[in-house]
Amino acid sequence: MNLNNILQINNYKIFIVFLVIIDKMLLPKFVNKPYIPPLSIQGTKTRILHWLLQNIYWKGHGTYYEPFLGSASVVLNIQPKKAILNDNNPHIIQFYRDIQQNKFTLLALKQYLLDCKQVLEKKGSDFYYEIRDQFNTSPSSFGLLFLNLTCWRNLMRFNAKGEFNAPFYQIKQSKKLSDQNRYLLNFNDVKGLYIIHYIERIKYFQQIIQSHDYIFSNEDFESILEMATDNNDFCYCDPPYILRNTQYYGNFTEKQFNSLIEWSRTTKCNFAISNWYSDKNNINPYITHFNHCHIKQTPFHYQIGIGKKHARNYSDLSVNECLILSSNAYYQNNLSVNKNTLNFLLKKNNI
Numbered sequence: 200m201n202l203n204n205i206l207q208i209n210n211y212k213i214f215i216v217f218l219v220i221i222d223k224m225l226l227p228k229f230v231n232k233p234y235i236p237p238l239s240i241q242g243t244k245t246r247i248l249h250w251l252l253q254n255i256y257w258k259g260h261g262t263y264y265e266p267f268l269g270s271a272s273v274v275l276n277i278q279p280k281k282a283i284l285n286d287n288n289p290h291i292i293q294f295y296r297d298i299q300q301n302k303f304t305l306l307a308l309k310q311y312l313l314d315c316k317q318v319l320e321k322k323g324s325d326f327y328y329e330i331r332d333q334f335n336t337s338p339s340s341f342g343l344l345f346l347n348l349t350c351w352r353n354l355m356r357f358n359a360k361g362e363f364n365a366p367f368y369q370i371k372q373s374k375k376l377s378d379q380n381r382y383l384l385n386f387n388d389v390k391g392l393y394i395i396h397y398i399e400r401i402k403y404f405q406q407i408i409q410s411h412d413y414i415f416s417n418e419d420f421e422s423i424l425e426m427a428t429d430n431n432d433f434c435y436c437d438p439p440y441i442l443r444n445t446q447y448y449g450n451f452t453e454k455q456f457n458s459l460i461e462w463s464r465t466t467k468c469n470f471a472i473s474n475w476y477s478d479k480n481n482i483n484p485y486i487t488h489f490n491h492c493h494i495k496q497t498p499f500h501y502q503i504g505i506g507k508k509h510a511r512n513y514s515d516l517s518v519n520e521c522l523i524l525s526s527n528a529y530y531q532n533n534l535s536v537n538k539n540t541l542n543f544l545l546k547k548n549n550i
């Protein structure tokens with residue numbers, strides 16, 4: 200056996216040991232094909248999950264906290280044993296609780312979605328607005344799901360009065376085909392495969408949230424941060440992008456973002472915070488406040504629920520997404536930008 204062979208075998212052994220060690224930790228995790236959650240929410244991390252979960256270190260002991268849960272795509276793909284999952288939007292939290300507590304059967308849900316398809320075919324957008332009005336006077340999980348599947352860009356958008364306000368979505372098609380709504384396009388597949396897959400998706404989600412110790416909470420994020428203090432715990436924060444006027448349920452203010460920064464300076468908990476790092480014109484000025492953290496970046500194209508005129512200087516939807524990591528949640532690999540590089544970049548850009 201020559202020296203090359205010996206080296207190759209040793210490299211192979213080192214690789215196996217590396218895999219065994221990784222396997223014992225919950226994060227980093229290598230996600231080939233992410234599980235897709237039932238609700239679609241702007242700002243979802245589904246498309247960059249593989250990047251996100253490869254860059255975080257957490258043993259998985261202690262409690263997982265997610266104060267800005269949204270679609271739940273992140274927790275669904277990590278699957279920690281114990282979690283507090285929070286969002287200030289009462290409707291999505293009620294939807295998750297209903298699924299967890301078997302408040303409806305999947306058969307009933309399937310029938311509802313098929314019935315909606317028939318009426319939507321006949322009445323078009325009138326039916327959408329009927330359901331929207333109904334939902335805004337008497338909210339229900341079925342109504343929320345229908346609106347989410349049918350509205351413009353699948354937005355989860357509410358006005359200042361707390362009313363769902365995303366409009367109907369009519370997709371422009373080629374000259375030969377008449378315009379269709381996305382809901383009908385999806386549900387009209389010949390073999391009915393879309394609905395089968397969709398119900399399977401909810402079934403999987405239900406299995407996960409029923410077989411783990413997960414609590415759904417509907418509070419402001421600050422009360423969740425108060426709980427996330429232990430050095431065994433991990434907290435993943437994905438707040439609305441600061442300074443980009445994204446709309447969800449109520450506003451997310453600069454004052455609130457500052458309280459998140461303050462918490463990150465004092466907590467012992469492992470944490471990762473997502474936000475935008477830069478776009479082609481700007482660097483996010485808030486990033487300087489995280490000079491006690493490690494920062495990683497990746498290109499990301501995100502969706503917003505507002506017209507371009509409100510986006511002002513920040514209207515470009517292609518950004519560099521960043522992951523801001525506490526020292527104890529930092530997992531080193533080649534995609535990182537460390538503190539020194541960050542300081543250099545900020546100095547260079549006079550920030």
Ligand SMILES: C[S@@+](CC[C@H](N)C(=O)[O-])C[C@H]1O[C@@H](n2cnc3c(N)ncnc32)[C@H](O)[C@@H]1O
Pocket residue numbers: 240241242243244245266267268269270271272273285286287288418419420421437438439440447448449450451455
């Ligand atoms: C960027 S989205 C989270 C996306 C999520 N990571 C995903 O993959 O779907 C931000 C979420 O924060 C919620 N949110 C906004 N302000 C909040 C607040 N003050 N407290 C708690 N949640 C809030 C919104 O309702 C929204 O679901």
